Amino acid sequence: MIRFYKTPWFTRLWYPSLIWNIPSQDSIYLTFDDGPTPEVTEWVLDQLNQVDAKATFFCLGKQLEEHPEIGKRIISQGHQIGNHTYSHLKGWKTNDAHYLEDVRLGEEVMKEVGVTNNLFRPPYGRIRKSQIKKLDLQTIMWSHLSWDFDSNLNVNKSIAQLKRAKPGSILVFHDSQKCFDNLQLILPEILSHFQAKGFKFEAIS
Ligand SMILES: [Zn+2]
Known part of the structure; x- marks a missing residue:
């Protein structure tokens, strides 16, 4: 299923109201989907902390419900949490009422850990126009995908592609167990590369 997590090029034309990058002179926006996950998210937070980077975590309600203490740590360290639905539904295959209810459930869990924003990222980048409406x-898509979920990933290729990010780019990673091997190779490279170039890493707000 994860293999289809590719947003077709024409999605941008269909959905110009979604956010694909953020106007900025000097900041890169790192995002982490599908957590929080013990050990993995904690490792990410330590990495970010080392270079004073802020990021946005699009959490799954069911994960956040199980690990609220990690959610609270994310917020207390100055990062943002956004909604990624409760159970990782694919919008194109889900009727609107069911989809909205899943998002609302995710929101409830987010409120419990102190989230006040209205950031949202649809799982798989797949959502119907009627659902968006x-x-x-505030629906946040991305400009650069790390492909960290691909178990056959050419990590160097992924790093090279991510290094082409510009100010305002939104990068996607996953703080899930399944992506952890790739993430551990990719994230430190990206952090040190852009830090050396004088970029800041900011959370989306
Ligand atoms: Zn996801």
């Missing part, structure tokens, strides 16, 4: 949330 009814949700009325």
